[in-house]
Amino acid sequence: MTAWPGVLAAFADRLPIGDGTPRLTLLEGGTPLIPAAALAREFPGATLYYKWEGANPTGSFKDRGMVVAVAKAAEAGAPGVVCASTGNTSASAAAYAARCGLRCVVILPEGKVAAGKLAQARMHGAVVAMIPGNFDDALRLARETSDALGLALVNSFNPYRLEGQKTAAFEIADALGGPPDILALPVGNAGNISAYWRGFVELANGGARPRLWGFQAAGAAPFVRGAPISDPETIATAIRIGRPASWDTAQRALAESGGRVAAVSDDEILFAQRRLAAEEGIFTEPASATCIAGLLRARQDGHPVTGHVVAVLTGHGLKDPAVADHTPPPVRIEATVDGVAALLAAH
Numbered sequence: 001m002t003a004w005p006g007v008l009a010a011f012a013d014r015l016p017i018g019d020g021t022p023r024l025t026l027l028e029g030g031t032p033l034i035p036a037a038a039l040a041r042e043f044p045g046a047t048l049y050y051k052w053e054g055a056n057p058t059g060s061f062k063d064r065g066m067v068v069a070v071a072k073a074a075e076a077g078a079p080g081v082v083c084a085s086t087g088n089t090s091a092s093a094a095a096y097a098a099r100c101g102l103r104c105v106v107i108l109p110e111g112k113v114a115a116g117k118l119a120q121a122r123m124h125g126a127v128v129a130m131i132p133g134n135f136d137d138a139l140r141l142a143r144e145t146s147d148a149l150g151l152a153l154v155n156s157f158n159p160y161r162l163e164g165q166k167t168a169a170f171e172i173a174d175a176l177g178g179p180p181d182i183l184a185l186p187v188g189n190a191g192n193i194s195a196y197w198r199g200f201v202e203l204a205n206g207g208a209r210p211r212l213w214g215f216q217a218a219g220a221a222p223f224v225r226g227a228p229i230s231d232p233e234t235i236a237t238a239i240r241i242g243r244p245a246s247w248d249t250a251q252r253a254l255a256e257s258g259g260r261v262a263a264v265s266d267d268e269i270l271f272a273q274r275r276l277a278a279e280e281g282i283f284t285e286p287a288s289a290t291c292i293a294g295l296l297r298a299r300q301d302g303h304p305v306t307g308h309v310v311a312v313l314t315g316h317g318l319k320d321p322a323v324a325d326h327t328p329p330p331v332r333i334e335a336t337v338d339g340v341a342a343l344l345a346a347h
């Protein structure tokens, strides 16, 4: 068995990299495709898998694209990178910039970033700026900063990000022996859905491709509405986006795949997140659970969930431990077996 070499080495012939591109890696990619267990019973006509992207080095799929974007920034001689972020982009940018000795500036919307993600950016040595406003305001400032200071902008419309992210499609098709019938995933800036589509189209060569089912939080669902939203609100902070950067490519991908978008409520997201954790043993962040909530809702709404279905679990729950506040708190007991037994009986 040969060890997984990371995204740049594994997919060198399918990425826009050359001899001058540093072979940056934290061994991202190569993530597990886990068969569903308990939740499989909800979808009797389907074989459901989880693409577990929380297993990436910084705990989200952002690492796949960031490794390419930062390597290309280094190749181009940029002094550093800058990004706006709802959290995971900054965690990933900070880690890869640290790894290859570049400076990193992250611009975050004040008070809207999960604690774990902020800790990551700080620990990796990024310059962390908080601004009043939402993600879209942070993005505007990141663009201006990139232009003015010559830092490489590594947000999702950086073309290298999508190139790196498409590699998850290759891994899924490789594991299943072909594309799935349905790919379900959360949609925020819509870079990931665009990247998966690019990956599956490159692979298909005119053949089979999945239908893309994109899911949004009800309070941040511009694709469902068909227009941008100025004040997006949801507990799923990674998809709390009102003006998706990859609007056109995502619309095309949805149309070409015969796919669909739908919204789910924050309660449905938290319910799905808890079920994934408590019944499947997979702790995702809320945004990731959106696609499971979406599949449960699709079934209720009469959309057949059939064939090979892959749900993309985009990020790790440890990034956002505050969600545990929605579960029963620990109970103080006397330090006796009777105390434990009484507690167990009460559950």
Ligand SMILES: *Cc1c(COP(=O)(O)O)cnc(C)c1O
Binding pocket: 060, 061, 062, 088, 089, 156, 186, 187, 188, 189, 190, 191, 192, 193, 238, 239, 285, 287, 288, 314, 315, 316
């Ligand atoms: C970035 C992110 C998303 C949304 O991806 P987009 O490419 O912005 O649509 C979903 N989940 C997690 C955990 C993320 O970090």
